[in-house]
Amino acid sequence: MTYLSHIEDADGRRLDPGTAQSGPPAQRLRARYDLERLRREIARESIAQGPANLWRYAPLLPADAARAVSLGEGWTPLIEAATLSARLGLRRLLIKDEGRNPSGTFKDRGAAVAASRYRELGVGVVAHNSSGNAGGSWSLYAARAGITCVNLLPTDAQDSSRQHCRASGQPVFLLDHWHSGGRLIEEACAREGWLNICTLREPYRLEGKKTMGLEIAEQLGWRMPDAIVYPMGGGLGALAIYKAFEELLALGWIGGRQPRLYITQYEGCAPLVRAWEEGAGECQPWGAIEIPPGGLKSPNPPGGAAVLELLRHHGGGALTVSADEAFRAVDEMTAAEGVFPCPESATTLAGLHKARARGWIRAEDEVVLICTGSGLKSIPSLPAGHFPTITTSRELRL
Numbered sequence: 001m002t003y004l005s006h007i008e009d010a011d012g013r014r015l016d017p018g019t020a021q022s023g024p025p026a027q028r029l030r031a032r033y034d035l036e037r038l039r040r041e042i043a044r045e046s047i048a049q050g051p052a053n054l055w056r057y058a059p060l061l062p063a064d065a066a067r068a069v070s071l072g073e074g075w076t077p078l079i080e081a082a083t084l085s086a087r088l089g090l091r092r093l094l095i096k097d098e099g100r101n102p103s104g105t106f107k108d109r110g111a112a113v114a115a116s117r118y119r120e121l122g123v124g125v126v127a128h129n130s131s132g133n134a135g136g137s138w139s140l141y142a143a144r145a146g147i148t149c150v151n152l153l154p155t156d157a158q159d160s161s162r163q164h165c166r167a168s169g170q171p172v173f174l175l176d177h178w179h180s181g182g183r184l185i186e187e188a189c190a191r192e193g194w195l196n197i198c199t200l201r202e203p204y205r206l207e208g209k210k211t212m213g214l215e216i217a218e219q220l221g222w223r224m225p226d227a228i229v230y231p232m233g234g235g236l237g238a239l240a241i242y243k244a245f246e247e248l249l250a251l252g253w254i255g256g257r258q259p260r261l262y263i264t265q266y267e268g269c270a271p272l273v274r275a276w277e278e279g280a281g282e283c284q285p286w287g288a289i290e291i292p293p294g295g296l297k298s299p300n301p302p303g304g305a306a307v308l309e310l311l312r313h314h315g316g317g318a319l320t321v322s323a324d325e326a327f328r329a330v331d332e333m334t335a336a337e338g339v340f341p342c343p344e345s346a347t348t349l350a351g352l353h354k355a356r357a358r359g360w361i362r363a364e365d366e367v368v369l370i371c372t373g374s375g376l377k378s379i380p381s382l383p384a385g386h387f388p389t390i391t392t393s394r395e396l397r398l
Helices: 035-041 044-049 054-060 082-088 107-120 133-145 159-168 178-192 204-209 211-219 236-251 271-278 304-314 323-337 343-357 375-381
Strands: 004-008 030-033 078-080 092-097 125-129 148-154 172-175 227-231 260-266 316-321 366-371
Touching: 030 204, 035 236, 044 054, 054 107, 054 211, 078 211, 082 092, 082 323, 082 343, 092 211, 107 133, 107 204, 107 211, 125 133, 125 178, 133 148, 133 159, 148 159, 148 178, 159 172, 159 375, 172 178, 204 211, 204 236, 211 236, 227 236, 227 343, 236 260, 236 304, 260 271, 260 304, 260 343, 271 304, 271 316, 304 316, 316 323, 316 343, 323 343, 343 366, 343 375
Parallel strands: 092 366, 125 148, 148 172, 227 260, 227 366, 260 316
Antiparallel strands: 004 030, 078 092
């Protein structure tokens, strides 16, 4: 059962949830729920009786869980990182390992919930531009839902994402000049009648991704950590986590102050970091993008202004990480904790080192790193290993 009430825009206008809504990111379309009724009818303790996936939070989701388009996404582990915690001098460090999702990234959360809702609404074709992971994820869920997802990917999109799209039979187009991707999708959707599901154009991808925040709170015993470190591309994931906390606070299921937010970006595409350092209220378009293939390729993040608001309101900061620092952090996280992150996820660990060195994060803090995807998505981008070939057992030695 869903308690979805209406869709709300930035001006507070209520829009019909029975119609597929899509608009410019500045419209800030948000799904709203009848939280008063939900509080009366649903006990927090009943959540634990739900399935071990994101649909355990069905009352706070917009689609009918009984008819969900699901591949078992969500309920990813919150892993104790004791070795890294000691190395960083932290009271407690945890890693939210989103690489356990079906396509290997957190994008499955948004695709599952949005595809479920759009199938209910009778939507036949959706379209978006994606640096790769969302395209691969949406292709899998669109195939399962029986709808079509038009994917516009950059020419350097990783093979893992391309293969998800190819094998699922979803249409894929490649674009070299990535800065124009959003505009091309907008024009095609207006011409063809497709639903534009680009970042922050519609309300339901955010609803799926907010389950990261719901899970963090539940896995910590219905409370929030002191700080969250998040690798930002378009900004939707960070906004979703904090929407989850806001709803849980409104329900009375958690209490206290919301976590400080620390954003990491590659130094070769860091519009949010630049805006934060300059004290600006919104991001300005980035120039040449010089980052490894994969996520965080958002030269003008749709959620930039809203994430800057989160930083101002809750505290935190924004840091850049070089590609080499991210690759080293992949190895550090894997060797220390056994969690194999993609390089864009590993920017959180590299950024955490910098935040500790600057005194932004305190020794007594409890910190959650969001590992948005598995390193298996990025094998061709990672440094090649050099291994000896042997012929006798005598050569097997340390």
